[in-house]
Amino acid sequence: MGRTDEDLVRATRAGDVTAFEVLYERYNRRLFGYLLRLVHDRALAEDLLQEVFMTVLSSRYQPQPGRLGGFLFKSARNRGLTALRDAERRRAKLEDRAETEADGSFEANAAERSALNVALEELEDHDRDALILKAIGGLTYREIAEVQSVPEGTVKSRLHGAIRAVRLRFQGSES
Amino acid sequence: MTLTCDQCREHLIDYHYRETNGTTSRAVASHLSSCTSCAVEYCRLDADLGGIAALLEDEPGPRVLANLEREVRHAARPKRRLFDLLQLRVPIYQPMAVLLATGAMWFFFTHLALPDETDSTPSPSSAAEIRDYDARTLISIQANVL
Numbered sequence: 299m300g301r302t303d304e305d306l307v308r309a310t311r312a313g314d315v316t317a318f319e320v321l322y323e324r325y326n327r328r329l330f331g332y333l334l335r336l337v338h339d340r341a342l343a344e345d346l347l348q349e350v351f352m353t354v355l356s357s358r359y360q361p362q363p364g365r366l367g368g369f370l371f372k373s374a375r376n377r378g379l380t381a382l383r384d385a386e387r388r389r390a391k392l393e394d395r396a397e398t399e400a401d402g403s404f405e406a407n408a409a410e411r412s413a414l415n416v417a418l419e420e421l422e423d424h425d426r427d428a429l430i431l432k433a434i435g436g437l438t439y440r441e442i443a444e445v446q447s448v449p450e451g452t453v454k455s456r457l458h459g460a461i462r463a464v465r466l467r468f469q470g471s472e473s
Numbered sequence: 474m475t476l477t478c479d480q481c482r483e484h485l486i487d488y489h490y491r492e493t494n495g496t497t498s499r500a501v502a503s504h505l506s507s508c509t510s511c512a513v514e515y516c517r518l519d520a521d522l523g524g525i526a527a528l529l530e531d532e533p534g535p536r537v538l539a540n541l542e543r544e545v546r547h548a549a550r551p552k553r554r555l556f557d558l559l560q561l562r563v564p565i566y567q568p569m570a571v572l573l574a575t576g577a578m579w580f581f582f583t584h585l586a587l588p589d590e591t592d593s594t595p596s597p598s599s600a601a602e603i604r605d606y607d608a609r610t611l612i613s614i615q616a617n618v619l
Binding site: 310311312313314315318319322326327328330331332334335340343344347348351352355410411414429430432433434438439454457458461464465468 | 486487490492518521522524525526528529530531532533534536537538540541542544545546548549550
């Protein structure tokens with residue numbers, strides 16, 4: 299039985315690097331994947347990932363059972379959107395975008411990843427956001443509704459629509 | 474509560490993400506256990522959503538973990554800076570005691586302190602001793618003597 303997120307946060311704040319590594323291993327790939335799709339800039343996404351984990355070290359996050367994932371993804375979303383509003387970084391994002399997509403090309407599932415990226419790019423921004431927050435963030439409908447400032451029913455319909463669209467795109471690319 | 478295939482498929486995404494209530498969850502589970510086509514559809518959906526989640530994940534560079542580990546060590550290190558000292562919580566009686574002590578010292582030195590022995594101004598007692606002194610008397614005495 300693994301340690302809970304709350305235990306790991308407390309141990310990390312006490313200076314336990316091993317506990318932090320477990321926590322990092324639990325969330326880093328999902329958070330980074332989300333940030334990367336939000337800002338389209340690998341270096342910026344890494345900086346933001348670092349900032350997001352730093353908030354866990356600070357007293358801004360009060361450990362509560364089952365809340366860390368939601369907190370991290372909300373924090374990542376806010377920071378990512380703030381970074382996107384920065385005009386200079388937005389310009390850099392456009393320049394580096396091709397480079398970012400090329401980074402994953404050595405991977406075995408590059409074709410699938412590329413197809414997924416295409417499918418995601420075809421979605422509306424808020425539909426894509428809902429899908430990613432749900433699929434890898436594990437946020438509840440209520441949490442996504444809070445993040446997007448819409449009713450839960452809207453989140454549900456957005457998510458259902460996004461999943462249908464992505465699956466259709468995948469089935470189309472396979473046939 | 475029993476579901477038709479169409480009703481069941483409407484709930485599959487929510488069921489996968491555990492967003493259905495207890496009654497609906499039981500109804501979906503019951504339908505899936507008895508309907509092969511819906512069970513196959515659910516397996517496909519489950520695999521697709523798992524695949525999407527896996528593809529959405531990405532690996533950050535090693536510098537992120539290295540930086541964060543350094544921060545964890547640094548944050549746990551005890552430190553006492555001037556600003557931290559200013560933020561120390563102290564009981565309210567301590568500043569009150571300091572203020573009272575300062576006021577008492579001021580009062581003592583301005584009102585109750587002993588007169589300086591080297592002071593050239595006459596004390597009230599010496600002033601009383603020469604209260605009846607008249608310089609004209611002294612002049613008349615001198616005139617009589619001369």
